[in-house]
Amino acid sequence: MNLGIISAIxxxxxxIIGGIIGYSQAQSKVSLISGxxxxxxLILGGVMQLQxxxxxxxxxxxxxxxxVIVFAVRLAKTRKFMPAGLMSVLGLVTLAVMIQQLVVRV
Structure with a gap:
């Protein structure tokens, strides 16, 4: 199992956890569904990589x-680090790992 699989999962x-928290705190069905x-x-992508x-x-x-784009736009609008900033930063780290895995495969 490589780092790309772990980061995707x-x-x-x-x-998923963020969507559930968004729904429980703000009754946001959009957060729940999109999360x-x-x-x-993402989990499906990780499992398929594993296979x-x-x-x-x-x-x-x-x-x-x-x-990353969605959370960056949300961060720019709200100027609140939680949750948009945290998910943007974690998403950028995850994206960097995945792009590195794509480059290694080519």
Whole structure:
């Protein structure tokens, strides 16, 4: 198991937990749905990488990039580090690991 797989699954779990917290605190169904959908896609990408499927890394990278953009825009609007800033920073770290894995594969 490489670092790309671990980071995809870990970021997916964080996205799901964040969606659940967003729903429990603000009754935001959008947070719940988007957190679960993006988290499941990230975990799916990690599992597919684990099974040797190259598209799993691509899926996880694309989902992570979209989440980084979404949270960066949210951070710019709210100027609050939690949760947008934290998820942006963690997403950038995850994205860097995934891009490094993509470069190594090519």
């Amino acid at each position: 870990a970021y997916g779990i964080l996205a 679960i959908v993006s988290g499941v896609l 040797g499927q190259a598209w799993g890394l691509i899926l996880a990278t694309v989902v992570t990039a979209v989440l």
